[in-house]
Amino acid sequence: MGLTLLATTHRVAPGLLTWRAWDALRSADAVRLRAGHPLLPALLDAGVVSDPVDAPDPAGLVADARQADALWVAAPEGDEDLMREIGALVVDDPLDVEVLHGSYDLPGARLLDLVSVMDTLRRECPWDRKQTHVSLVPYLLEEAYEVLDTIESGDFGALREELGDVLMQVAFHSVVAAERDDETAFTIDDVAGAIVDKLVRRHPHVFGDVTVSGADEVNANWEQIKAAERAEKSGAEASALDGVPMGQPALSLAAQLQRRAARLDAPAGLADDLAGGLADAPDDLGGRLFALVREATGRGADPEAELRAVSRVFRDRVRAWERREQRG
Numbered sequence: 001m002g003l004t005l006l007a008t009t010h011r012v013a014p015g016l017l018t019w020r021a022w023d024a025l026r027s028a029d030a031v032r033l034r035a036g037h038p039l040l041p042a043l044l045d046a047g048v049v050s051d052p053v054d055a056p057d058p059a060g061l062v063a064d065a066r067q068a069d070a071l072w073v074a075a076p077e078g079d080e081d082l083m084r085e086i087g088a089l090v091v092d093d094p095l096d097v098e099v100l101h102g103s104y105d106l107p108g109a110r111l112l113d114l115v116s117v118m119d120t121l122r123r124e125c126p127w128d129r130k131q132t133h134v135s136l137v138p139y140l141l142e143e144a145y146e147v148l149d150t151i152e153s154g155d156f157g158a159l160r161e162e163l164g165d166v167l168m169q170v171a172f173h174s175v176v177a178a179e180r181d182d183e184t185a186f187t188i189d190d191v192a193g194a195i196v197d198k199l200v201r202r203h204p205h206v207f208g209d210v211t212v213s214g215a216d217e218v219n220a221n222w223e224q225i226k227a228a229e230r231a232e233k234s235g236a237e238a239s240a241l242d243g244v245p246m247g248q249p250a251l252s253l254a255a256q257l258q259r260r261a262a263r264l265d266a267p268a269g270l271a272d273d274l275a276g277g278l279a280d281a282p283d284d285l286g287g288r289l290f291a292l293v294r295e296a297t298g299r300g301a302d303p304e305a306e307l308r309a310v311s312r313v314f315r316d317r318v319r320a321w322e323r324r325e326q327r328g
Helices: 019-027 040-046 058-067 080-089 110-124 126-130 133-152 159-177 188-201 215-237 250-263 285-298 303-327
Strands: 002-007 030-032 069-073 097-101
Touching: 002 019, 002 058, 002 080, 019 040, 019 069, 019 097, 030 058, 058 069, 058 080, 080 097, 110 126, 110 159, 133 159, 133 303, 159 188, 250 285, 250 303, 285 303
Parallel strands: 002 069, 002 097, 030 069
Antiparallel strands: none
């Protein structure tokens, strides 16, 4: 005799329980659960329950467990209040109480909660409901830069939250896209499926029979696969510069264009007199900046990161000067 509290996760399909859980369900003299519990259809089919209840009765469960083996199927979110009430009831008259976990979350299971929450917000929050891909762009950029700032400052304790903000943007764009009824519609599963396919395709040394000698060969294979993908997508018009986002910060843009051109062994002279290609160029300031980017990349440095680093130094000096002025 005793009471078993069966805990399950709502992130696993109803009915997918461990062998121990099904054994406990079938061997219990009395199985109780709420009406509307996601496991109810599976347990009805299995013939282990017949009378769901509207709400748990702690005293009744304890009384049943003193007479026979009783089992309560906890709500998906847990039944902490019920467990506390049962604990208080058996303090003076002990009873064998076991918590049995019938299913467990798989890695990544909380992503299902994110999808559910975003669906709810899109339906029920006036602000979330009116957003579009275009209106969300500033937030995506802002969150990405906050991740960058967190990493560069070494605040890895805050990185989890910042990455969550970026992940929320992916989920938000996906729920917006899922509402369309044309060929441009997609779901977050489509997003995940596409990146999985791409990663598998671009890692034949992991998921195929290709052998590599090291990271350099992995990178070379990656570029060859990308080139083949571009050719398949764009045909004769395919370029190594396809996919370079022109809206990114100018230093990063210049560096990325130069890296792509270098992989092609493009002539260095293509970077000469760049201002001459502009209609209203007052001088060669842009060309000189472009040359500085080339110098930085030639040294293996990231010009965007270098400029941010000295900008932080300048920021600190200005703040220090402000404090001195306020004290003076």
